Structures are given as structure tokens and as C-alpha cells.
Amino acid sequence: MKRHLNELQVYSGIAILFVTLIHSNAYYLQSIIHMQSYAYVGIFINLFDKIVHIAVPMFIFVAGYKYEMNKKEENFKELFKKKYKRVIQPFLIIGIFFLLLGWGSNIIKGMFHQTNIDIIYYGKNFIISFGKLLIGYSYAFQLWYVPMYILIVLSYPTIRKYLKNTNVRFIFFVFLMMTWIGIESLNSSFIKKYPYPIKFIYYFYLYELGSLFYSKKLNLKKGLVPILVYPIILVCISMIKNVTLSQLLTDALLTPASVITFYYVSIRLKNNNLLLLLGKYSYPIFLFHEPIFLAKTGFAIKKLGLYKSWFIVPFVASLSIVFSIYFYKILVKTKFGKFMFNISANKKTIEQKCNY
DSSP: OOOOOHHHHHHHHHHHHHHHHHHHHHHIIIIISOOSOGGGSOHHHHHHHHHHTTHHHHHHHHHHHHHHHTOOOOOHHHHHHHHIIIIIHHHHHHHHHHHHHHHHHHHHHHHHHOSSOOHHHHHHHHHHHHHHHHTTOOSSGGGGHHHHHHHHHHHHHHHHHHOOSHHHHHHHHHHHHHHHHHHHHTOOHHHHHOOTTGGGGGGHHHHHHHHHHHHTTGGGSOOHHHHHHHHHHHHHHHTOOOHHHHHHHIIIIIHHHHHHHHHHHHHHTTTOHHHHHHHHTHHHHHHHIIIIIHHHHHHHHHHTTOOOSTTHHHHHHHHHHHHHHHHHHHHTTSHHHHHHTTOOTTOSOOHHHHOO
């Protein structure tokens, strides 16, 4: 029987809150103050970005934790079928929706600029765009996470089968992490433009870290040391102006420290109703908040001339969360919504599936 812990749901709640804040903060940076890097906009915004930018590592950590906690022997076919129903199918539907939206828009634009529409060209473009969707490139850019998650979840049992020693396996994943950091530090224009799927190798060690936290009973410790040390690491790295050095130290030091710290924070907040609610609806919020609601909300506030300061950022994020939850609740009452999220006729919700 699958086990459930409040602190894991709270942890997912914190992570999805951070996801919306990342995108809201990015909208403020690019569309309101027209900057390209957090390193040059002041310590406060840079500090804030460092805090919230660990959302994806948190989700991978909790996935590894759940794997170890609920570990059971599953063959690849069974594992893929389960992940397809819970994660891949909703991802494909929302991804293809935006793909068709962009594809149709290009055809309409083409009709106004040329007399003959090259159907073969647009067909090839659609196929290429679909292939790119599967490796992390989508108009709904947050969807890059799902191919990475699926790669790790489906390949981890096989890697574990051949690398049975925990220490050896963790060292191997740390090597993959350092490999990505090395590639990223080269500042290649190609890698900056096309980081996926090579970037996915960075996250394996976080999945293993989550597994180790449960298997080594680190979840039973109070975690006061990480909570006390984390702010020091955070402030020190946030004050570094060199973008390359800051990113290197963030990937190698701040990210694992943040993931561990917020796990212990979630234990202390495990009965927080708001975070439990966010964790419960984390996947629908993830799918729908950007670009359906968050970007449109930010644009509307900007259009009204109300986007005057950074303090609008949490407001925009909050609205996108509320809209996403209610959109999901309306959607799953329809046949299409039930199909999208694999809800059978005798199930009213899929809350047990939201925390993938």
C-alpha cells in the first residue's frame, strides 16, 4: 500500500509555490524592469531568486524519497504504464495543445503573407516541434521538467540494479552533476540556447539524495544545523556579482543545502493547511499556471499601469495558483478533463495523483 506523509505534501506545496514565484519574478525582471540577470538588480531580488529557484530540485528530491519509501519491484512496462497515466498523458495533452496553437498561428500568418501554403513545410515543422517537446522544449516552457522527471524515474531502477552499492551510485550521480556544472561553466552559446536534454543529468543526484534521506533515516533528525547554516550560504552566494561563479556555487553547494533545509522546514510545517492544499494540487498548478494564467495576469496588471514595484510579484503568483486550481476543478468535471487526468467514473478527484 502506498504510504503518505504530510511533510512530503507540504514539501511539494512549498516547491509549487516556488515554481509560480520563479515565473512571476522572471516576468518582473524581463517585462517590467527589462533586465536579463538577477545579479545586477540588487541583493534583495537576487536573494529571493536564489531561494525560490530550488523548486525543481525539491520535486526530484521528494520523488526519490517516495521511491524509497514505497519501493516495490516493478518491471519497466508496469512503471511506464503508471507514469504514463499519472504524468505523461496530461503533459502530452497540454503540450500538444500549445503546439497546435502555435502551429495554427503560423499557418494563419502564412496565409496573409503568401498565396500558397506549403503544407509539407508546416507538417515537418509540427513533427520537429513535437520531438522537441519530448526533450524539454515547449511554448509552455515549464514543461521541460516532465521529460527530465520521466528520464530519471524510468532509468533509476535499472541504474540501481547495476550499481547496487549506495556509495558508488551516489558518487556516480555526483560525477554527472559535476559534469553538467563543467559544461555549463564553458558559457557555450549553443548550450545556453539548447540545454536539454544534457542538463537532465544534473538532477540524478537529487533523486538519490531523496532516496538516501529515507533509507538512512535522516528524516528522523531534527535538522537544526542545515536550517541555521543555510541562510549564511544563501547570503554569501547571493552577494557574488560574477554570474558564472555564482551559478557554479549555486549548483554545487546552495542547491543541495536548500533542498535539505526545506525538507526539515516542511517537517515543522507538516500541518499547515495552505501548504497541504498547494501540495495536493501541485501537478495541475504546474501544468496550468504558466503561460495560461500567470503571464496573462502579469500583462493585465502591467496594462492597467499597476505593476509599479516588485511587491506585485507574489500577488501575480497567488492569482495564477488560484486560477489554476479552479480551472482544474472545472476541467475534471468534463469528459475531456476526466480523460486527461485518467479519472474513472467512480472517482470524484485525483488528489492522490496530483503529488506525482
